Amino acid sequence: MNIAYLDCVGGISGEMLLAALMDGGANARELISQLNLLHLSGFEVRVTEEIKGGWRGIRLLFSVDTPFRSSYQLGDVLGLIASSSLPAPIKNTVVRIFERLACAEARVRGISPREVCFEGGQFIKSVLAVTGSCLALFMLQVERVYCSPLPVGHGPLISAGGVVPVPAPATAELMRGVPVYTVDAEGELVTADGAAIATTLAAEFGPLPPMQIAGIGYGIGAHSFPVPNLLRVFVGKKDIQGSSTGTPGSDDTVLVIETDIDDMNPEFFPYVDHLLRQAGALDVFLISTIMKKGRPGTRLTVLCPPALEEALLGIIFRETTTLGVRIRQERRRVLNRHQIQVQTPWGQVGVKVAYVEPDNPLQLSPEYEDCRRLAGSSGRPIQEIYHAARQAALDKLHD
Incomplete structure (x- = not known):
């Protein structure tokens, strides 16, 4: 099973996670190209290598030239994702993250999630960072995410909405039920989008799980704290020994x-x-x-x-x-699982592959949302598309 461990040494944000995943093995050029599937024009992603606190890592800088509104609501991001050309699993994950973020904001403000307003420029950058992080995990075929306890600094924090404590109210709401610890740092180590990603994707919070490490990436944040403002990501395989001896899952x-x-x-x-x-x-x-x-x-x-x-x-x-x-x-x-993309006569479909040993798949499950989308656009029966995708996956795995 391919896994990723988010080691939040000095916090986590969407941009830090995407940078760490690029540094850990996800192809930066391909990732940035894939972000065009959002159909957002006028954005630029600058990837730089920096040293912070004696640690080398990757830092991302997003610039958005497209005119944007002063604020956006949850319906805007749902519409943006729905109209994109992203694979269905990516769409679903991004939507879950932003719905979770909106629910946290709504709870602390006493309004409904649909009424929450996100700041315009920062919202577009968060969409790019969250979507890019989900794409990177997908490209690395990560099936499960684990995360360290989250470090919390102290405030106050000056924001567009005024002076707020640290962690910010919505970020604190997202941390419910998650292990946290205090760091002697004045400022926000964990951003709202970072907390939303971690608490949506992580199966467990705790120490580094037993794994065979294939890659390590470092994502650098913009701030200077007594602890380095960076996120370390381990990517590799879990239960390698069990899989090689035929243990079922x-x-x-x-x-x-x-x-x-x-x-x-x-x-x-x-x-x-x-x-x-x-x-x-x-x-x-x-x-x-x-x-x-x-x-x-x-x-x-x-x-x-x-x-x-x-x-x-x-x-x-x-x-x-x-x-x-x-x-x-x-x-x-x-069962161990990963996902592959296959081409059918009507378009691309994601297929989930379940296995004990990688070269011996036990189950192949085409993504329902992909099949439904292609059935609607082509007029073909959904079961025809499902069976075509399953056969294409079999052919691809046996090549």
Whole structure:
């Protein structure tokens, strides 16, 4: 399994992560070219090598010449991503990150996520950095992300909205349920987009997991702190020994959060499902039950990484009528996975490949959203596109 570990030595931001992934093996020229799939004109990405605090690394500078509004809302980024030519998995991940960011901003401001306004110029740069980071992980075929505890400085911080504490309120909201520690640095080490990326993508927060390191990248930030303002990323493989001996998959630990509900409008469950998945749940499912006095009920079960326990509990208690939940930790075994892109007569489709040994795939699953998009544009049955993509993947893997 290909994994990445985000070592937040001196913080994390979208730009620092993208720079570190470039330094760790993602092709910078190809990445910048892929950002054109956003259909944004007039931006430039400058890649420079610098030394900060005795550490060499890559720093990115975004400049945006395209006229932009003073503020944007969540609907703007959703529309921008939906109209782009990005692969479906990238679209889905970027949307999850910005929805999570908007939900955090909405909570601290007491408004709905759709009403949150992002500052114009910084918003465009965040879209580029977040999308670029997701593209880089996709290009490196990273299947799982791990992250170190997040370092927190102190304030106050002067922003466009006035004086705010450090960490900024939305950033602090994003850190719920995540291990953090204080650093003697005045300023913002972890930005809102950095926190949104880390808490959306990371399966676990903690020390460097057992892995075979293939690449190390350093992304440099713009600030000067007593600790170097940089992010270190390790890219490599986990459970190499298990895969080579034929062990079926790798072990993982998840939380199972469960509750039975018999007094809630069932029309609300799809909305709760959406919020939980958007916040990082690995799976959500509903089971019909019979409760006390013969009343029909629904069992809501959520699988999630342990780091997201508090965030998902907040959604369940806020959005459902339950008075309590059951929580247990379970060990699971998952097949190693990566994704490839294949060409069909109607366009490109992403295919998820699951395997024990890389040269012996056990399952091939074309991306539903890609197949649906091509079915709509071509008029062909979706199952025809699905089977064509699966065959193209078989042919590609056996070449």
